[in-house]
Amino acid sequence: MTAAPPSATDVLIVGAGIAGASLAAALAPWRRVMLIEGEDAPGYHATGRSAAFWHESYGGVGVQPLTRASLETLNSPSPGFSDHGFLSPRGALTLGQRSEAAAVDAFTAEFAARGVDIDRMSGAPVADMVPGLRDEWREAAYEAACRDIDVGGLHAAYLRAAKREGATLITRAPLRRARRVGEGWDVELSDGRVRAALIVNAAGAWADEVAGACGIKPVGIQPYRRTVMQVRLGVPVPADLPLVVHVGGEFYFKGQSEGRIWLTPHDETPAVPHDAAPEEMDVALAIDRLQSVVDWPVVAVERKWAGLRSFAPDRMPVFGADPHEPAFIWCAGQGGFGIQTAPAIARLLAAQLGAPEPAGMMGRVDAALYAPARFA
Missing domain, CATH: 3.30.9.10 (D-Amino Acid Oxidase, subunit A, domain 2)
Structure with missing residues (x-):
């Protein structure tokens, strides 16, 4: 899946852990997506070291709606995404x-x-x-209802789904800096440049550093x-x-x-x-x-x-457009609950970037609660 970067993309997602991979899969049918990862392989840091479970109360009451809304995808994914679920009984x-x-x-x-x-x-x-x-x-x-999550299987399924829909993954490509040019971004990678209409910051522990490299005020991740x-x-x-x-x-x-x-x-x-x-x-x-x-x-x-x-400072996920720069999108602060909330966050954020609004339980989550504007 690794390839030389194209000259331009609609959405550049920085970070190919579970946050970036799930968003790429949700958004790629509707927008041109490039996913960049600084390491040799995606999921090297938090995603690849998770002892993850689906535990509805874990993370607190602010996280619980996202956890609940993610259950259907984790337990009974659509046939085009996976032929089996990613959960096993635990309690x-x-x-x-x-x-x-x-x-x-x-x-x-x-x-x-x-x-x-x-x-x-x-x-x-x-x-x-x-x-x-x-x-x-x-x-x-x-x-x-607590379940173990097959983290590796879920992450791989998201990467496969993103690839099927035309997303490009580039590894060993950390974002060095980016500047606004016209209505988009001129982004300098470790080896080359790319133009993007939007940047999504899904860089995990590096989220504030990526924001700084783009001239965006950090939110305190x-x-x-x-x-x-x-x-x-x-x-x-x-x-x-x-x-x-x-x-x-x-x-x-x-x-x-x-x-x-x-x-x-x-x-x-x-x-x-x-x-x-x-x-x-x-x-x-x-x-x-x-x-x-x-x-x-x-x-x-x-x-x-x-x-x-x-x-984030309030221990809630942060996703949505930066209040001062709408072409810079946050997808960070998932704490220890990023795997169990990834399906809902990806679908809700993708809807803000051009994908259809999610239905069912996901559609009833108030995404405004998690917007970065709360730190403005």
């Missing part, structure tokens, strides 16, 4: 100690009021779902390092263990295979955009937190990795 427990029962109550009530299928649980039913759970950790909210590891245990924890998320945001873990879990301390260490790597202190912190919750001996840390999760 999720938002877990607290006895002293956090009120927090779990509030969490449950908040999302139940929004129509989320969520059940308040306490005591033995919680312990039955997580073998080895310590006595003080028996307060929980359960979401049976801050990258944070997130550490994840695969841990082998000394007990036969089942592979279908639910996703277990601390109500206070200090950890989550889920079954990976028999006797193995994926674990994170849910760290958010402010970082500059870079190729993130795990730090031993965060690995140790994750294990310490895990062992305060469950009576599971840790035999080995088999793998560990880190990625960058990027947030």
